[in-house]
Amino acid sequence: MIARMEIGGLLAARRWRRILAALFQILLVVGVFLFITLPLAWLVISSIASPADLLSIPPRWIPWPPDFSNYSHLLFGGEIEGTTLTTVTLRAFRFSLRNSMIVASGVTALCLLFGVLAGYAFARLQMPLGDRLLYLFLLVQMVPVIVLLIPMFLVMSRFGLLDRLEIVILLLTAFHLPFVIWILRSYFLSIPVDLEEAALVDGATRLQMLRHVILPLAVPGLFAAGVYTFMQTWNAFMIPLIFTSSETKRTVTVAIAMFIGRHYTEYGLISAAGVLASLPPALLAIFFQRYLLAGLTAGAVKG
């Protein structure tokens, strides 16, 4: 009788301990969650707070009702009375979003195109120097970008090529290409070669085979390389900062830096601009998390 009660007590104690452990775990996870989201939340709150809420001391943490006028102003609005913001500034910001989109998609497309060709050649066709050349590419890519920027800036300014999006695209493509070749080559290597042989025996040319046999199989690798490149390019700062000068050529990262420099007191608007600038990479990260992680852990080598 006593023994049975003891066992019952023991089981109850064990269950309690399990529940406590689970609660503790959830508490810890909430801690991690808050570490990540609290700073982000403040930016979002700043962007949707009404001016009265934003400028209250101490701050009103949950602005109510939310005020989305900052976003509509940034995207569609004109001059705002009583502020330093002019129609020109707002237009420049819209331009910068467009420019970033052009640059990031352009670089991603070029990197994938050249990366597929070179990656396949390095994976399957014996190249002179072969892997050694590839390692050299990667080593060069480890060099901090500013080393390359001084001579490129001198050359481009001598030929009058500054302030052109095409040049920004070319520079960023060259900078990310070695890594893309590397990812795609490893991906091609993981595809069984028998399929290619079959296609070759059937009389397909290399390029036909690449298009119809290899590429469909390499879609995850293309995604990993593409998403990673798009994100890195969208976030690029130093190259667009140095190689563009007019307001209509800036990318959004540069536009934000300039915006803060000039209109820092427009807290709501700059916060909204920051949120808008983060949306493309954030959405990519959420939708293509799996691919991104693959690219990211491989890309950690690059630093």
Next chain:
Amino acid sequence: MEVTIRARTNLHLLMAKSRTLRYRTRLVGLLMITPGLAMIVSLLFYPLFHSLVISLYDLNIRAPWLGPRFVGLWNYLQALSSPDVQAAAGRSLYLAAVGIGLGIPLSMAFALILNRPFPLRGLVRGLLIVPWILPGTVQGLLWSRIYDPHYGALNGVLYQLGIIRDYIPWLLDPQRALLLVALANTWATVPMMTLLYLAGLQSIPEEIYEAAQVDGAGWWARFRHITLPLLMPITLINLILKTIDALTLFDLVYVLTGGGPANATQVIGYYLYDAAFQRLEYGYASALAWLIALTAVGLTVLYSRITRPGEARL
């Protein structure tokens, strides 16, 4: 690897069928790498070489009638002995030290927490990438909103908790500013470190823990004698990556403090930008850039030694 070797021999057999076919394969391969190679050679290799040349000259940008003057290793000596460079490098090391001292324990703890099952695990892990993918300038904006002297969240929280009586202009104090920049930077790099630790944790076989548990090892003993040593390669990687990151940090500083107040947050990446594109000392800046690049590449080579295949595959 086996697949590759087999692939090569099979293709070889196929190619041996005719010499023209092999010749054509070579040609196709060359054509395929040509566009990429051309870009890499002209936009990476060439500038690299060119900057090495520039670093040996005084370009006299301010006095163009003098023309470039060859100065040998003078720029390097100047960079190595400049007190400004030493101070800036010291600040970068401070960034790295905070990022490592705070970031490594924090990210290891995060990884241990996220490695256990809990509801919505995928979502939380997905969120983990967000600070890392935020553009550097937006990170700067984010933290300038938090540290804001009048309407910032930090002042608001501390005031409401009764920790401070008056709002503090956080970034105006030179002694505090660098620490605050380092904390902001740590926030962005901890998620990446956590992801690497998570990958490391997944490579530790469960049986080791089970065996230890059978032997009566408690939680702490298991962590101390299994997890910690087996995560050592990842810890080293995080250490090196963080150091390289601190050596090249630029955009966050550019937006958050602009190197100020009184150069207190002028880290080496910012100093380099300033020397090259504000003061236009191209030769000197190229020499300094090469010194930083060599340090970073040295660290990277060390890194790739640590991640030898089979030891810590990510």
